[in-house]
Amino acid sequence: MTPQRIPVPTEHIYDTQARLRDIGPVVPIELSGGVGVWAVTTHAAAHEVLANDKVYARNARNYPALHDGSIPADWPFRPFIEADHMATADGLDHRRLRTMVNKAFTPSRVTALAPRIEEITAALIDDLTAAGDGVDLVPAFGEALPIKVICELFGIPEEDRAPLRAWTQSVINAGDQSVEAQLAMLGYLARFAERRRADLQDDLTSMLIKVQQDGEVTLSDDELAGMLFLFVIAGHETTMHLLDNAIVALSLHPDQRDLAIRDGLWEQVVEETLRRYPSVPMAVFRFTTQDTTLAGVELPAGAPLLLSLSGTDSAQHGADADRFDITRTHRAHLAFGHGPHFCVGAPLARLEGRIGLSALYQRFPKLRMAVDPSEVMYTSFTTSGPASLPVHLY
Template sequence: MEHEAIVLDPTGADIQGESARIRARGPVALVELPAGVPAWSVTDAAVLKSLLADPRVSKDARQHWASFINGEITEAWPLHPWVAVDNMFTAYGSDHRRLRKLVSPAFTHRRTAALRPRIATITEELLTALASTPPDESVDLRERFAYPVPIKVFTEMMGVPEHLGPGLHKCVDGFFDTSFTPEQSQANYIEMYGLVCELVAYRRETPGDDVTSVLIATRDEDDGSQLVEKELVDTLMLVINAGHETTVNLLDQAIYALLTHPEQRADVVEGRVPWSDVVEETLRYEAPIAHLPLRYAVEDIEIGDIRIPKGDAILASYAGAGRDPKVHGTTADQFDIHRTNKEHLSFGHGAHFCIGAPLARLEAAIALPALFARFPNIRLAVDPAELAPVGSFVSNGHRQLPVFLQ
């Protein structure tokens, strides 16, 4: 008997419970996105890894998504900005290779490593500001720490001038809010597009040693081509959105996990377990991006007794894959920094592997130990059950993370 598709909750109220229900239907299961749009959710880690590297799977809606091509998906669809941009996030095959080659110089190992002292300084400044909080007063660590660390790093790295910063940050939040109405989503996208165009114009006039200036100037050595204007703006939108939200959630979820697992917290704070184990286990246990829209079947794809028809949408369900019992056994739903295999796909896999993964890991590796060293008595200010998730099935974090620092 065929099941009805599981309707994804746009408010993300129970991402892991929902992922478990999808997984119970098999390695690939039909889900419903906003406005009744169907997609195949992949929660099986081995199947997802294989599909992420499969040339029969595309990210280009214009070429390969039947519903997009025949006009069923319009600008009124809340997730339209996710699928309609022109950048390496939505490119396929040789297009993707060309764009990635042009963007890669902005994310070299050297450029990332050079940010270490600046990340440490930003972290220190934020912790010093937090230290003035009265002992009996709670503070929202998502807003005051998990959010500003990557935002400040990113703003400087991208060369965003001060006057454009606040507007861009507000738009990034809106981009991930899948509970937005179509009108809100569209207005947010238009506003962000305008701000990024302003950023490009500003850096054309005043180039610096920043990612935006590098992307404006980069040419392909082989053929002299460079990013055309829409690709440039869309690429910057991708980098700003992806590079900020993922790290905010990584910091938020890691802090929450340690505050709710005191023995493990003691092991890492006292040096029995490296901080890198906390980072990788957090990425596995609570993937910062729960479900990533979208990919498409270039041709019919058989997975066991399931056939994904050509032109259908595929949803990479990283939150579900991170807790796959076939990989992580009966303890897959437990946070455990001691587990030997912390394998996850939270940064993707294959051609579209996240170009900013080393930066996210570096920020977490600096910010987390500094926080727990500065505030050894930090504790949650509310019952864990009271914490609400951000309004999204894409972004996986808490709306607030209230703590007492002293």
């Protein structure tokens, strides 16, 4: 089978995934630098991989090509693979780190954030009103809300948020500057953690440091910086796209926008956006720990896999899986993953989505795109959402 080169500049990643699924459930692809990997295209096969971290591991030590000189040191996907944090750990290491994080992201702590998220949202909407028609909602709302929430949650000063956003973009775009941006961001977060260690406060960074100091869970300084790296990036990048993708979908379906406003169906809007337009269309790498067979395809040990998380597989979501429909009876989607690495921040993302969209459309019930949908440019296939979203507010 001839490897398919991705990403394709003229093709949206959701369309790429559908095309690959038509070829087969497990398809050879080629990424930048001529690096060959396998795309897992169906819901069932991706679900199987996510559920079994013994055969399909996250840690890059299971990827020999990364260490034997086959892959160049500046390969732009290295930051997704080599970072030292919970998402790249397996087995006991993962459970150790997950236990610590679960103490921070308790249901009660997330629920308690609602009033502050409402305050931040209200202030941003006041700014939108002042900005007037034609405002770009990506920087003014979709990006601004989650980065403010996650940085407040971890105690990161406001003046440091712009460089954090810039580093995140470089890492996520997997371009020439991604490795350099990763190192710069990890360096900043290590220094920030050191400053916070001398001045503990009521934030999640201080909580992680206290857990580290108490010896309740073993956590190295590098792991602490890696944990902050993971949560700062995942805590705003994905929620930003959730908000922006929902706004695009509701602009394209004004009948559903009006239904959501009338009946308060914001939970349904969030879930349907996650299913149809997931912020992370392809899960970062998994590596086979042994020779195995997946969906009838034989894979050798050390094979790298990328998993399709788009909820358009008709075998899972029905013949109308491509249609955005907030009245859909939902079947389980993979937007937040599955199994041991299910996204610990999912409740927070859902909460921000419901609060943000509800407040936005309560103030601007006729909000719609100010450009033709075909003119909207989207970010890279690693995460997916509008790069710019000018709108009519009234």
